[in-house]
Amino acid sequence: MSLLFKNLRIHQIFGANTDVGKTVLTSALVRASAALGKAVYYLKPVSTGPLDVADDEHVKRFAGRYRESVDAACLFRFDEPVSPHLAARLAQEQGKREVTVPSDETFANAVAHHIRQCATRMTRPSHMYVETAGGVHSPTLSGTTQLDSYRPLFLPTVLIGDSKLGGISSTISSYESLLLRGYIVDAIMLFRDEYYRNWEYLSPYFAERGVHVVTLDPPPERHADRAQDVELTDKYYEHIVPSTQQGGIFDAIQHLDNCHAQRLTELETMPRRTLDTIWWPFVQHGLVKSEADVNVLDSASGDFFSVYNGRRSSPSASPPALSAQGSPKTSLLEPQFDGSASWWTQAVGHAHPELALAAARAAGRYGHVMFPQGTHLPALKLAERLVHDGPGKGWASRAFFSDDGSTGMEVALKMALRAYTVKHGLDKAERKHLGILGLKGSYHGDTIGAMDACEEGVYTCEWHEAKGFWFDPPTVAIRKGKAAVSLPPALAELAGAADAQVDTRSLAHTYDVAARLQTPLAGTYRAYIERTLQKLKEKGGPTIAALVLEPLVMGAGGMIFVDPLFQRVLIDVVRGTYSSVQPRPASQWAGLPVIFDEVFVGLYRLGLQSTAPLLGTQPDIAVNAKILTGGLVPLAVTMASDSIFQAFMSEAKVDALLHGHSYTAYPVGCEVANATLEMIDKLAECEEWNVARHAWKVPESPDAKDTAVWSFWDPEFVNAVSHLDSVNEVMAFGTVLSIKVKDTSGGYQSHSAQKMLESIKTGLVEDKLSSAPGGAPFGINYRTLGDVAYFMLSLNTPAHTARSVEERIWSAIKN
């Protein structure tokens, strides 16, 4: 990730095009920095073209009398003057030498490694310039374009503008492509061409956008005579880097120094300013004791944040820390694995360029547009995709959009309550006493209505009223290498089970709902549910109007993996389809409308597009959010079957679903969701997923990928963890790993999991490169829910990253 050193100011130099004077202007910067007494590191990671005019040679030579202060290096060199990807290929074809084309990861690691070495070597305040090849989107050796391949390093940027005819356009476009990757553009430099005068246009254009433009005289025409050319060039550099140390290029240096200083100040002050102004969600500010407790996120890439470590107190216990704070030779920014997938939202890695482009093109075409009785392509395509080919396949008829999982669930509740009211012709008084059926540990979002569909607990507020009844469900976990279903006391008694642990054949068996429907346990569940519902009726509780479930896993309630058989039997009972193994027809809801809250579990969080096929039944209403937009912007969808929709149809406006947020179905959200679904449906078919499925012994049947239990976490690692004395139980499913530690206090207030894992917060210095971008040691950002520590991957986390996270977890908890 981003490399930032107090005493080593680094800028990467991008070009608005080839041949715009990138090397000349970089040479000028190098020479000026050296003239000001800095040690100067120049790096040209990839150089193409004849060796006698190699850029690093040029830079060093024309540093003139300051050349002793200049360290110039090149990592990959090719002599054909074409685009690097082509130069590499030509070199291979021509068999001139053994050419290994580095992968993007190897490339970024090599550049980062070089930078870190320079930082270690430096003995005085230094400047560094990393000169890229060609234009911003010229392909690097692997074929990935420059600005995507340098992105993991996230270095501040100087863009060399194009001073020729057409150069206004290429300069602005290049700038916009840089912004689309989130780069910090500190300055634009270009030649002062007196005929085209692009600088005259570009200076105010960029000033308006807060970007500094530096203009310099252009170099002389190349002279045919080599020696004369060198002399002329030398004079030119003397001219633009005058010994007075004033004017043009020195202003540029001063500006870049200021930008660097400002960035350091900004990072340094952010914790205090945050503590003074921000009210965090779900955070007890009274427990945030110091600035070091504030996680300063400077940028993000893939599964990693880039965080500021300048304020961190040194880690209390555990292995050698990443860095002795205060050492000027250590980067102030370090990678941090996003271990909770940013509250369960991430699917394809942070700052994915395709999602940024999707957001940009919808913003550019529509902005937001009024949705009621309107339509636009992003929303329509998304609705069709979700209903026909997504989690709504086979049962849903319509999509209703809102802003987050919580509002999506409020919409679902309003749908279900109305459907029940209409079907049973309830009068005004009866409507006021409707409740829902759910499971203990449920969580459907933070708005008060969604909360009322849960029991009272630490999350609920003054206005909370638990509207319904919640079963204590049997749960699934792996203990000492064995999958087991744990029965709550009432069920254990009814089952006559010697202990509360039953059905320990295998994890695959536990999730084979169809097979288990015929077991005695299914009968026990059915009897228990029926008896409970009967008692409830006799006691005169609320009229139960809907069944609301988080299928398979109750997330916020503590990563509770519910026995899927119990959920299936519960659905069958409320629908009155006791004896049938077949799903009921989707056209008409029966008994109670069934709501699936798939906000957390849906869209492949568990490796499954939807949980419905595994449960062998379908909901009447379902809600998706979080992954829906790939972890970029908020959006939720509530899908409903036609029989639910019909309950709102009439000729009277007041019968309609009178719910809607201002930004309902906003184009940016819908377009990002479309791009996400396109990507994740492809991922679900990819080889990496097959490898993981294979490791979990998923059979190769066509249905298996929609119904099987498997995980991106290594089954052997999961097994080993389940045997640890400090661990109560463990469970892995899809991207989720949940570890319940032994703790007598338990509950939401417990800090046991938090404590056990403390050491993984900071990076481990090792000899090998880490799997973080740039290869630096990384810490892990993780969340706990009381005695449960959980970790979550994206859908495209590389296997080697998952393995290193496992290693870190293992080393923290094995003792």
Place this chain on the structure above:
Amino acid sequence: MSLLFKNLRIHQIFGANTDVGKTVLTSALVRASAALGKAVYYLKPVSTGPLDVADDEHVKRFAGRYRESVDAACLFRFDEPVSPHLAARLAQEQGKREVTVPSDETFANAVAHHIRQCATRMTRPSHMYVETAGGVHSPTLSGTTQLDSYRPLFLPTVLIGDSKLGGISSTISSYESLLLRGYIVDAIMLFRDEYYRNWEYLSPYFAERGVHVVTLDPPPERHADRAQDVELTDKYYEHIVPSTQQGGIFDAIQHLDNCHAQRLTELETMPRRTLDTIWWPFVQHGLVKSEADVNVLDSASGDFFSVYNGRRSSPSASPPALSAQGSPKTSLLEPQFDGSASWWTQAVGHAHPELALAAARAAGRYGHVMFPQGTHLPALKLAERLVHDGPGKGWASRAFFSDDGSTGMEVALKMALRAYTVKHGLDKAERKHLGILGLKGSYHGDTIGAMDACEEGVYTCEWHEAKGFWFDPPTVAIRKGKAAVSLPPALAELAGAADAQVDTRSLAHTYDVAARLQTPLAGTYRAYIERTLQKLKEKGGPTIAALVLEPLVMGAGGMIFVDPLFQRVLIDVVRGTYSSVQPRPASQWAGLPVIFDEVFVGLYRLGLQSTAPLLGTQPDIAVNAKILTGGLVPLAVTMASDSIFQAFMSEAKVDALLHGHSYTAYPVGCEVANATLEMIDKLAECEEWNVARHAWKVPESPDAKDTAVWSFWDPEFVNAVSHLDSVNEVMAFGTVLSIKVKDTSGGYQSHSAQKMLESIKTGLVEDKLSSAPGGAPFGINYRTLGDVAYFMLSLNTPAHTARSVEERIWSAIKN
């Protein structure tokens, strides 16, 4: 707006750079279209360079034997071969001729006018190519860059790629700049350069992104001899547009035809597909009778949507309709004024490039990142701006982010309830009986908790429970040219008012709260409020724990302009600061925490950054949303004073505000909000606003801009409307115009306003150009609330647009 004709396929041709072969490839397209029997219109809106090689001449000449089918035109011509903005300036400087540089609006109108003329003239299926000048971001005559100045016309695009060294980069960057403006890029065309082989890289690159790449042989080197050059060029065109009518260029034509046909089909099928899949917010689907009732939004720009009219049934009554439907000579897309500012969200016009860029750069730098105990620049800067320089100035200490106005209000309620509970040490049972104080007609969003802060009504669902008490407030309106405060019966009686209309001095006086605090009416309000609260206590209602107000205007409740004096007195009474004209100190809330729901009225919707200075007091909690993100993406902020924040501070996690949505403070939303606030704070100081303030006779005191009542709507127009027999009352404030029509039935179910304005839905054909982009006649998209029709502008709607909207409204209601 976008021009789309069934039988005239139009593409605009953009270049990845200057000198990439734009004219050559366009000539090939023109010739191939003509060869296929089409009439071909070629338009070069701006041409620079020597006249003897003018592009339109070139295109026509090298259409060869098909030239009779080609109509080539140029609108603005300059002979200096430099960027158009410079060519225009040089021509002016050299005094060669009278040069008028067209504004962006004039330019777009001229191009659109030419296109419409061609469509009218055409006698057979035709193709049209509009060739831009230079690269995508080359400045046009006014200095605005190409892709921004053509954006109002939103034509489908062919991008001519760059086949030279560096051309991969400029092609991809140009493509991304096009996407940032939302353009539909149907194809990329470039020369097959055999040395640099850019096409080899670009074809798969764009194929992955769903864009078709067409490659053609490059033209011969230019020959020194003019005649030979012409001959060679002629041969070249014969070669790439072969008489076989097969291969390269004809595949391109086929592809562009397919894109056009697909676009038509898409627009044609969208209404049906929408009716089959989408569940709209706040829409009774039973009342949507036909496909013609679906508003198909193809794109948007400024204050206008571009909508499909191909399915529209011809307007029943009223003046000559925009177009005889089915005429192949009429554009299938037409402008439609966004009369509700897309549910009150728009502030700076749709698809503003600065907001699209802000969204893109935050997406590219962070994606979304975990917020609890974290920080990032977009969120921190936004919080600081809101708290210190925004609506929180002078009282707020912290910002809490959520996703929409409704969730923002739920957060506000949780804050207030807790603050009250802690201060009064309520036990568990007491907490359950807390209610709020509000006004009849309040609306705070659609989630159930926010609804519980309002009375029962058509919007509320089965779970609704009205938790509190709501006063029937006096209201402000203009009737027959006079501002008047209308008292509800109970108040009128108490005031001993002869009729319910009082205090009719002037609108300015009505909003001068400080002056009115000393009037007898203030005393009446105070007595009434105190007496009511006393009675409430005696009757044993809920414990009132907070005062919740939409200051000045209750929007969704029916654009009810509440007498500001009543709100101020109410606040003073609940705080126990009866006699004081001074605002109380912000540090500690007194009596009841006061919540301002500024979701609709805040951030200059009423021309005021916040309503607090006008009311002369400050809230303890306030919510902003809607305009906050300039009308692009959802985001809400709940600000609180320090004394509210302190109620949640402890050493126990469970005491924290345990509320948070997955995407809390997501960087894209925060960055867009920062860009918006930057823009709108500037707008508030601009000349156009001063002109409007002047028209409403706002005094030039330094405070006036924070406290005065004024509007972007013309005071004379408002006055005239107020005198109409069909109009009950009217009110204008800031961007809002509200017209209550005479209607005996009234209420939310009334369709009277809807009916009266029916005719403004479609455009009026007139001789003059309209103020819509491209100058086509425009319809108006508006929303009504029962008997209230309202219209809303953005903060930068040009005055002439506002005037034409007024004209349309006037002509509809004057009878």
